[in-house]
Structure formats: structure tokens, C-alpha cells
Amino acid sequence: MRAQNIPVFTVFLNVLYSRDMFEEVKTSTLVQCLEGYFTTHHDKEMMIYDKKCNRLIVNTALEAIKNSDEIKNSFDEVSFNEVIGSVGSSLGRINKKSMRKILLFAIERTPLTEKIFEYERNTDAHNGKTLFDAFISKAINHRNFISHLFR
Numbered sequence: 573m574r575a576q577n578i579p580v581f582t583v584f585l586n587v588l589y590s591r592d593m594f595e596e597v598k599t600s601t602l603v604q605c606l607e608g609y610f611t612t613h614h615d616k617e618m619m620i621y622d623k624k625c626n627r628l629i630v631n632t633a634l635e636a637i638k639n640s641d642e643i644k645n646s647f648d649e650v651s652f653n654e655v656i657g658s659v660g661s662s663l664g665r666i667n668k669k670s671m672r673k674i675l676l677f678a679i680e681r682t683p684l685t686e687k688i689f690e691y692e693r694n695t696d697a698h699n700g701k702t703l704f705d706a707f708i709s710k711a712i713n714h715r716n717f718i719s720h721l722f723r
Contacts, residue, residue, distance in 0.1 A: 573613065580608040600718030603675075603711050610674050617677065618669045626667040634660055671712050 574581045584605040587598055611618050634656060637643055644652055679685055692703035
């Protein structure tokens with residue numbers, strides 16, 4: 573299993589036993605390791621739909637952009653090609669589960685993993701949300717903040 577994704581396991585173990593990291597960085601990195609583990613070792617379950625369908629969607633969208641005179645005339649040729657590349661790259665991941673869905677998949681995987689969050693699922697926080705909802709939101713926001721360094 574480790575041979576399939578050496579970086580995830582190496583980073584996980586280094587972070588787990590590190591005493592030199594800010595807790596925020598440590599937490600974010602552990603969440604990313606979880607994401608890496610599931611996308612590598614459970615890749616079929618992380619797909620929302622077939623890769624063929626994804627390629628069809630991407631190709632159709634790119635053709636529509638290429639055939640739009642309005643879009644084409646809004647850019648010079650170099651920038652237009654960058655737009656095509658950017659859209660193609662972004663759309664290439666639309667068939668993969670979001671971070672939220674990956675976390676839920678990990679937690680809801682077995683009755684034992686669900687039991688870990690039993691208290692949080694059954695305890696109201698505020699505004700109709702549970703402590704579990706708050707945990708999932710914080711885990712995602714925290715990981716995004718540290719990973720991308722935005723608000």
C-alpha cells in the first residue's frame with residue numbers, strides 16, 4: 573500500500589511525529605494526507621461518473637468555447653489558448669469527489685468509523701447545524717486556507 577503512494581505515507585508519519593510544526597499546518601497536512609490516501613487507494617469510489625463521460629463533457633465545453641466568436645474575439649491568440657488550457661484543466665477534475673465528499677466517505681465507510689463521530693453528529697451547535705457539520709466545514713476551510721493561503 574505504501575509503495576502505491578510513498579509521499580502520502582511519508583508525509584503522514586513525519587507530520588504525526590513532528591514537534592516543530594504549527595498545529596494549523598499539522599492539521600491541514602493530515603487532512604491532505606487523508607485526501608491523498610483516498611484518491612489513490614480508493615480511486616474508483618472517488619469518481620462521480622465514468623472517465624469517458626468526463627472526456628465527452630470536457631471536449632464538448634472546449635468545442636463550444638472554440639466556436640464562440642464572442643469569446644475568441646475577447647482575447648489575443650496566446651491568451652485564448654491559455655483560456656482553453658485552463659478550462660480544460662479545470663473541467664478535467666469535475667468527475668472527482670469534493671473534499672467534503674471524501675471526508676464523508678472516510679467517516680461513513682464502516683460502522684466503526686461512524687461511531688468515532690457519533691457524539692458530534694448528535695449534538696447541536698447552532699443554526700440547525702451539528703458539531704459534525706461544524707467539524708467538516710472547519711476541516712475543509714482549514715485545509716484550503718493552509719494549502720492555498722487565502723482567507
